[in-house]
Amino acid sequence: MPLPHFLILILAVILAAGLTIWAASAVGIPLFALGLVALLAAAIAHLTTRDHRS
Numbered sequence: 001m002p003l004p005h006f007l008i009l010i011l012a013v014i015l016a017a018g019l020t021i022w023a024a025s026a027v028g029i030p031l032f033a034l035g036l037v038a039l040l041a042a043a044i045a046h047l048t049t050r051d052h053r054s
Contacts, residue, residue: 001009024034 021034
């Protein structure tokens, strides 16, 4: 992946995270609850994409 594409991808992720935090706080969702949902989503994604080879 060329460096400009990689940097744009990082910028997009940072902007999306900032927008998500801003929208959640504007609606009134506590930051703790948002973090907990993110951790649960990461755990579910990890468990569903595991390689089940022994």
